[in-house]
Amino acid sequence: MLRSEQSDAALPASDLTGCDNAVTRNASLQPVNGSSFQCNMDGLPGIRDVSSLEREGSLPRLSAGGDTGDRAYTVLTTAFAAFIPLLLIAIATELSRAAWPALHEFGFGFLTSSEWDVPAGKFGAAPAIFGTIVSSFIALLIATPLALGVAVFLSEFAPRWLQQPVAFLVDLLAAIPSVVYGLWGIFVLIPLLREDIIPFLRDTLHLGATRFFSGPAYGPSMLAAGIVLAIMALPYISAVSREVLRAVPRSQRDAALALGATRWEVIRDAVIPNARSGIIGGVMLGLGRALGETMAVTMVIGNRPEISASLLAPGYTMASLIANEFSEATSDIHLSALMAVGAVLFLITIVVNGIARWLVWTVADKADA
Amino acid sequence: MVALTYGAAALATLPLIFILVHIARAAVGSLNLALFVSMPAPVGNAGGGMANAIVGTLILICIAAVIGVPVGIGAGLYLAEHRRRPLANSVRFLSDVLNGLPSIVLGIFAWQLLVRPAGHFSAVAGGIALAVMVMPLVTRTTEEMILLVPNALREAALALGYQRWRTSLAVVLRTAMPGIVTGALVAIARIAGETAPLLFTAFGNQFWSTSLNRPIAALPLQIFNYAVSPYDDWHSLAWAGALVLIGIVFVISLAARFATRSRFGAAVD
Numbered sequence: 001m002l003r004s005e006q007s008d009a010a011l012p013a014s015d016l017t018g019c020d021n022a023v024t025r026n027a028s029l030q031p032v033n034g035s036s037f038q039c040n041m042d043g044l045p046g047i048r049d050v051s052s053l054e055r056e057g058s059l060p061r062l063s064a065g066g067d068t069g070d071r072a073y074t075v076l077t078t079a080f081a082a083f084i085p086l087l088l089i090a091i092a093t094e095l096s097r098a099a100w101p102a103l104h105e106f107g108f109g110f111l112t113s114s115e116w117d118v119p120a121g122k123f124g125a126a127p128a129i130f131g132t133i134v135s136s137f138i139a140l141l142i143a144t145p146l147a148l149g150v151a152v153f154l155s156e157f158a159p160r161w162l163q164q165p166v167a168f169l170v171d172l173l174a175a176i177p178s179v180v181y182g183l184w185g186i187f188v189l190i191p192l193l194r195e196d197i198i199p200f201l202r203d204t205l206h207l208g209a210t211r212f213f214s215g216p217a218y219g220p221s222m223l224a225a226g227i228v229l230a231i232m233a234l235p236y237i238s239a240v241s242r243e244v245l246r247a248v249p250r251s252q253r254d255a256a257l258a259l260g261a262t263r264w265e266v267i268r269d270a271v272i273p274n275a276r277s278g279i280i281g282g283v284m285l286g287l288g289r290a291l292g293e294t295m296a297v298t299m300v301i302g303n304r305p306e307i308s309a310s311l312l313a314p315g316y317t318m319a320s321l322i323a324n325e326f327s328e329a330t331s332d333i334h335l336s337a338l339m340a341v342g343a344v345l346f347l348i349t350i351v352v353n354g355i356a357r358w359l360v361w362t363v364a365d366k367a368d369a
Numbered sequence: 370m371v372a373l374t375y376g377a378a379a380l381a382t383l384p385l386i387f388i389l390v391h392i393a394r395a396a397v398g399s400l401n402l403a404l405f406v407s408m409p410a411p412v413g414n415a416g417g418g419m420a421n422a423i424v425g426t427l428i429l430i431c432i433a434a435v436i437g438v439p440v441g442i443g444a445g446l447y448l449a450e451h452r453r454r455p456l457a458n459s460v461r462f463l464s465d466v467l468n469g470l471p472s473i474v475l476g477i478f479a480w481q482l483l484v485r486p487a488g489h490f491s492a493v494a495g496g497i498a499l500a501v502m503v504m505p506l507v508t509r510t511t512e513e514m515i516l517l518v519p520n521a522l523r524e525a526a527l528a529l530g531y532q533r534w535r536t537s538l539a540v541v542l543r544t545a546m547p548g549i550v551t552g553a554l555v556a557i558a559r560i561a562g563e564t565a566p567l568l569f570t571a572f573g574n575q576f577w578s579t580s581l582n583r584p585i586a587a588l589p590l591q592i593f594n595y596a597v598s599p600y601d602d603w604h605s606l607a608w609a610g611a612l613v614l615i616g617i618v619f620v621i622s623l624a625a626r627f628a629t630r631s632r633f634g635a636a637v638d
Contacts, residue, residue, distance in 0.1 A: 073534030077450070080443025081460045084508065087501065088463050091470070091478045098481050149377020157371050158378070169382040175618055176388065177562020179589045180611045183596045184388050187395075187604070231384045238381065264370045285469070292471020294565035295593060319473045319565070326477065326569050342477045346470065353469035357462070 091346070099340035102333060110340060116305040118325070123337035125344065127305040131222065131315035132345070135297060136290040138226025138311070143234045144283055150234075151241035151279075156267055167242070174235035182299030185228045190219035190300060193227075198312060217312040220302035225317070228296045233286035240282025240360060244275040281359030288353045292345060294319040318345045392615065395608035404609055409575060409591075412600055419610055421577050425492070425586040426617065428579060429571060430561055432496025437503025438553045444504070445511020445549075446537060461512075464505035475501050476566035484570055492578075492585035495571025499560045506559065510552025514545040547628055554625035558618050564589035588614045 103110060106123060113124025154167055198217045202208035248271050256270035272279070302314020303324055318341045329335045403418045410417025444460060451457045479498035484490055518541050526536040542549075564587075567573075573590040574583070588610055595607035 067532065069534045070532050073537065077443050077447040078456070080440050081447035081456060083440055084444055084460050084467060084504065085463050087504075088467055090482070091474070094478055094481045095474070098477075146377050146381050149374045150381045153374035153378040157374055166378050166382060169385055170378075173381075173385050175558065175622060176385075177564070177589055177611075177614055177618065179562065179564045179592050179596075180388070180392070180615060183592060183607055183611055184391065186596055188387070188391055234381055288469045292469075292473065294471065294473040295589075299593070299596060319471055322473050322477060323565060323568055326480075327572075339477060339481070342474050346474050349469055349471055349474075350466055353466060356469075357465050 095339060095343040095346055099336060099343040102336035102340040105333060106337075110337070111344070114305070114307055116321075118334055121331065121333055123334070123340075125318070125321075125337075125341050127307050128316045128318045128321045128341060129344065130307050131225075131301065132291055132317040132319070132348075134311075135222055135225040135229055135301065135315070135317055136287055138223065139229030139233050139290045140283060140287060142227065142230035143237055143286060146230075147234050147237035147282075147286070148241055148279065150238045151245055152267060152272075154238075154242050155245040156263070156271070170235050170238055172235075173231060174239075178232065178293060178295040179299075181228050181232060181296035185224060185296060185300035189227060190224055193217075193221070193224055194219040211309045212311050215308070215310045215313055218302070218314070220300055220314050221312045222301065222308075222315045223311040225297045225301040225315070226311070228300055229290045229293055232293060232296065233290045236289055237282045237286040240285055241275070241279050244278030244282065244360070245271060247278070248274045277359045277362055281356045281361075284352055284356030284359065288349050288356060291352060292319055292349050294323050298323045318342075389615075392608060392612050395605065396612035399605045399609040400612060404606075404613070408577060409606075410602075412602070415602060417602075417606065419586075419588065419591055419606065419613070421574065422586040422588045422591040422610065423613065424579065425571070425574070426561065426588040426614075428492060428581075428585060429496050429499060429567070429587055430557055432493060432581070433499035433503050433560055434553070434557055435500075436497060437500035437556070438507050440500075441504045441507025441553070441556075442511050442542075442549060444508040445515065446542065448508065448512040449515035450537065460508075464508045467501070468505040468509075471565075472498075472502060472563055473565040473568075476569055479566065480569040490570060490572035490584040492571055492581045492583065495567045495585065495587070496581075498566035498570050499563060502560050502563065502566070503553075503556045506556035507549070507553050510555070511545070511549050514548030514552065515541060517548065518544045550628040551625045554621055554628060558621040558625065561618050561621060562589055562614055564593055588617070 102123060106113070110123065110125055111129065112126055113122075114126040114130075115122045115124045116127060117123075150166070150170055154163055158166060194217065198213075201213055207213040252270045252274055253266050256266040261269060297317050298320035301317060301320055303316055303320060304314040305316045305321070306313070308315065322338050322342055322345075325334070326338050329338055403416055405418060405423060406420050407416070407418035408420055409422075444464070448457050448461055475498050479494050479501070483494040483497060487494075522544060523536055523541055526540040527533070531540070567587050567590055571587050571590070572584040573594065574586040576586075578585055592607050592610040592614065595603040595610065598604070
């Protein structure tokens, strides 16, 4: 409950708004304690309406004078709120301004050309765009079934004592810094890929004959990036899926059970179809993370601007291209080309995240209704 | 099929355990006092520490918190008090968009805005890039926490003649404070290990520097540089650094949990 010394402690903050008369005017109210706040209110239900109407601005204010503080407060919070859209506008304009020279010079070819030749001053971002999409796709291919399995396990099957620890461990995956994933990728995953996984895929599963697993395998590769990204995207997908599975109304499950469905059929036919768009939203959020992930990918993908069908060949992503070359860029056009890559990445992630939010919100709305 | 979901859960927790165990094993050799108090040693010299990087990371976290948290709280107050205004709806949506932006994009934005005109890298530029990541997270938790405060408290304060701004700051915000502190700490834990926004802003520094206007060392940057270097000494330092970084993130996360359970905890419910 509210105690009077808490109100006292808040006074210095109010001094910041520079409203002296308000402070002195209200000083006599200080000693009132929390419990009597409550008692008085219960007897006056009508106040609720007045205060909320007043807050919406549809009633004239009751307290005349001394509203400098209120005005300053409103201006200040509105300014802070408006800061976020302004920031995004600033990011968009600064990026496009910096990217303009390159986009102007190379036109649409910037997106389709695969020639990234710094000394010659030729810049085509296609390999990086290709690498970003392919590595994120591999990540989703691995992470989605796993995350969905975890979410179903946690929301439907897990014994109570297991729920919290497993959810905690999976969420903890999101807390590990990406540079640590990169470190692990360089020294653990890549040797493992080179010595065990790739020979297994090629010789035991006979995938070496396909285009996707052909060519020399050094270790740093699109596949390595995809695996690291899968681990990093997994907690996001599973967290959202868990939420939307829980949001499916109890009655849906009961109805399916009443019709004689087994526990598995309930999930397949009643729960997952209801949560589908939310799950897709979660996958898109994971995709948004994977597309923009920089450090871990830079450390394991091999950083070679070429398009190759083989997943074992090194590649490049937009984020790792920027991370690698930005501080070494000396010519203006090189810098501008890297900014243009950043602008493309910015656009792609905004679209992906926008769709994801929209899908998750539609499920949340349905659950509310 | 049920067994399959058990398998998925087991498989999903395996990487975490692998990574943590490996870090602990690889770092234990170089984890000593020197790591925390001495400066990086030149290649070939054994030993050396990451004192400058640890201090640098703490400074960067402080800058990000000092700039990002107040803006987030202010914006969150606005969202909670003007729920249906058009500005509130767009701020809510755009803070989600901002939250989803790749950190490297924020890095080049901060470079373009702060480093390029100034002509040199600086700790402040790095801190501001991180602050941009803190803001949307704090905004959304502040809004959610303030909406949990019972309306009766607000009305009681108004009925006693408190003005709206004092009601908001002294009653509503204070009641929601533990939740907001938790949200802020979670946000800070998330940015503590960020590397990409610092590459072209804080830049890293081999020497001792606490100046806000100069390049500053940071633990994630140091780990990255050591990891991609060809020297074994540096590799083991990178593992030790990773353990310290995870330790910092873990301590902040623990503090976040502790904040919710502290003396104000009951007031939120």
